[in-house]
Amino acid sequence: MSSIINSDWTDPECPVARTLDLVGDRWSLLVVRDAMDGARSFTEFQRRTGIARNVLTDRLRKLTAHGLLAQRTASSGRRQEYVLTEVGRDLFPVILTLRQWGERHAFAPGETHSTLVDQHGTPVPEIAPASADGTLLDTDTTHVRKAP
Numbered sequence: 001m002s003s004i005i006n007s008d009w010t011d012p013e014c015p016v017a018r019t020l021d022l023v024g025d026r027w028s029l030l031v032v033r034d035a036m037d038g039a040r041s042f043t044e045f046q047r048r049t050g051i052a053r054n055v056l057t058d059r060l061r062k063l064t065a066h067g068l069l070a071q072r073t074a075s076s077g078r079r080q081e082y083v084l085t086e087v088g089r090d091l092f093p094v095i096l097t098l099r100q101w102g103e104r105h106a107f108a109p110g111e112t113h114s115t116l117v118d119q120h121g122t123p124v125p126e127i128a129p130a131s132a133d134g135t136l137l138d139t140d141t142t143h144v145r146k147a148p
Contacts, residue, residue, distance in 0.1 A: 032084070093127065
């Protein structure tokens with residue numbers, strides 16, 4: 001997908017702000033999460049999230065318009081379904097990072113929660129950003145270089 005043209009960017013030069021303008025509301029990310037987990041139909045997204053129909057309609061349109069989801073005819077031929085595009089699939093590390101942050105900080109010790117596992121049933125290991133030489137990165141070892 002090429003650059004998305006939008007004259008209403010919150011902060012036109014910041015990739016974080018632009019991303020949040022596209023998917024920063026809770027419903028968009030939950031729709032993407034559920035699409036990653038196999039949801040395809042309007043009814044499935046609504047059942048899994050509890051989102052109001054009008055809000056879900058708006059989010060599906062927005063995610064489709066920005067190339068994160070694509071609509072196609074279901075194998076039954078009777079309805080439309082939504083599938084992640086490569087652009088949408090590229091959000092997997094974002095969803096994973098949010099999940100892992102939530103596992104560490106959004107639950108009381110010992111409180112049960114869902115677990116993301118790989119194809120062998122093994123919990124997905126913690127991800128941690130690293131520099132080219134393998135050094136772990138954090139807010140003390142990185143900075144933003146502003147656009148010229």
